[in-house]
Amino acid sequence: MIAALRIGFPFLLILGVLASPGLAQERPYFITYDHHMEEPGNLEVATNPVIGQARGISTFIGNWTEFEYGAKGWWTSEFYVDSQHTLHDGGLLTGFRFENRFRLLLGEHRINPVLYVEYEHINGADKTLKEVVGFDRKEGHAKPNWETRLEHEREFETKLILSSQIKGWNVSENIVGVKNIHEGVWEFGYAFGFSRPLALAASADACTFCRENFNAGLELYGGLGEWGDVTFKGTSQYIAPVLAWNLPSGTTLRVSPGFGLTDQSHSTLIRFGVSHEFSGFGQQVGKLFRRNRS
Amino acid sequence: MRRHPIQIIPTIVLFVTVVYAKSGAEPSAENPFQNSDSARAAGQKLFARHCAECHGPAADGTERAPSLREFVRSAAPGVLHTFIKNGNLRSGMPSWSRLPDAQLWQLVTYLQTLEPR
Numbered sequence: 409m410i411a412a413l414r415i416g417f418p419f420l421l422i423l424g425v426l427a428s429p430g431l432a433q434e435r436p437y438f439i440t441y442d443h444h445m446e447e448p449g450n451l452e453v454a455t456n457p458v459i460g461q462a463r464g465i466s467t468f469i470g471n472w473t474e475f476e477y478g479a480k481g482w483w484t485s486e487f488y489v490d491s492q493h494t495l496h497d498g499g500l501l502t503g504f505r506f507e508n509r510f511r512l513l514l515g516e517h518r519i520n521p522v523l524y525v526e527y528e529h530i531n532g533a534d535k536t537l538k539e540v541v542g543f544d545r546k547e548g549h550a551k552p553n554w555e556t557r558l559e560h561e562r563e564f565e566t567k568l569i570l571s572s573q574i575k576g577w578n579v580s581e582n583i584v585g586v587k588n589i590h591e592g593v594w595e596f597g598y599a600f601g602f603s604r605p606l607a608l609a610a611s612a613d614a615c616t617f618c619r620e621n622f623n624a625g626l627e628l629y630g631g632l633g634e635w636g637d638v639t640f641k642g643t644s645q646y647i648a649p650v651l652a653w654n655l656p657s658g659t660t661l662r663v664s665p666g667f668g669l670t671d672q673s674h675s676t677l678i679r680f681g682v683s684h685e686f687s688g689f690g691q692q693v694g695k696l697f698r699r700n701r702s
Numbered sequence: 703m704r705r706h707p708i709q710i711i712p713t714i715v716l717f718v719t720v721v722y723a724k725s726g727a728e729p730s731a732e733n734p735f736q737n738s739d740s741a742r743a744a745g746q747k748l749f750a751r752h753c754a755e756c757h758g759p760a761a762d763g764t765e766r767a768p769s770l771r772e773f774v775r776s777a778a779p780g781v782l783h784t785f786i787k788n789g790n791l792r793s794g795m796p797s798w799s800r801l802p803d804a805q806l807w808q809l810v811t812y813l814q815t816l817e818p819r
Contacts, residue, residue: 514791
């Protein structure tokens with residue numbers, strides 16, 4: 409956690425100097441993806457801690473810090489650094505992820521498919537619980553960090569994201585497939601979310617607390633077993649209400665108390681998120697390089 | 703080997719999804735906020751928040767995106783609404799379907815009061 413902050417802070421400072429804030433409307437979900445892409449040239453920086461609790465397991469804080477960049481209108485790239493801190497144990501950086509999302513249909517349709525591909529290099533101590541797949545169980549988080557950090561996982565992950573806008577509601581379904589590059593079979597998971605702004609029309613005056621700035625919804629996510637044994641049973645399942653608050657300054661705050669639905673799940677996963685959008689980051693960096701060349 | 707009837711479900715789901723997705727969004731109707739002053743003010747606020755970073759605070763363009771002052775006056779409100787909702791992802795105009803229809807109409811109301819320069 410501390411290590412992640414140490415990396416994140418100077419980055420934020422540079423960004424603050426380089427780019428002016430943008431003012432986006434962020435999705436409220438933590439786990440589910442919708443079809444809305446980052447605006448081209450903009451960079452969003454976010455940090456998302458999760459507090460996990462279950463009987464027989466030391467309480468922990470997992471965290472991912474993410475940098476999301478709009479490469480094109482139809483293509484968004486993200487880089488993540490994961491870390492964790494466990495009570496009575498300690499903290500460490502647990503790895504990184506690199507992901508790309510591509511809109512498969514350019515126009516707006518009733519269902520908008522997005523292809524997601526990710527490479528991740530994390531160790532067994534990772535506690536972000538960002539992807540719950542296969543036969544995920546909380547006991548995986550009971551072992552001490554010195555032991556789990558030795559398990560290296562190089563994984564390829566892919567998602568099919570389907571997302572619709574229906575009368576102000578967003579409804580998104582994600583099917584997740586994860587494969588360890590060196591061994592094992594494909595593991596599956598899912599995420600489903602719906603959300604809506606608290607007011608559909610904007611008010612005429614500048615306001616921080618008006619209802620249109622809040623977006624509320626619900627997420628369901630969990631494992632789906634593996635190749636040859638696809639099932640909801642014997643794996644973690646979570647239900648989590650979500651609430652996002654888009655501040656006029658370009659910062660978004662999010663919170664989501666999640667609850668485990670099966671014996672394999674953690675009893676609670678409380679997630680927080682702070683994100684900030686920097687407008688025109690790509691253009692500013694481009695200019696910097698051009699200036700240096702001339 | 704006889705196929706279990708349940709095996710056909712994924713095929714049906716896929717078929718319905720494709721047909722549903724292909725059918726597209728319904729065409730937009732009239733602007734419900736035509737000539738409303740409060741909608742114009744709300745539209746101006748939304749513009750400053752979501753669009754000015756590319757189109758400029760006065761909508762007369764920046765290096766990232768063109769001026770909107772010529773196009774928006776001549777365009778029918780429904781066409782403008784549909785364009786903003788879909789964007790043009792290939793050329794860098796984002797899709798604004800994340801904003802509810804009411805807010806898109808508020809934006810249209812504001813944009814159509816802009817004078818050409």
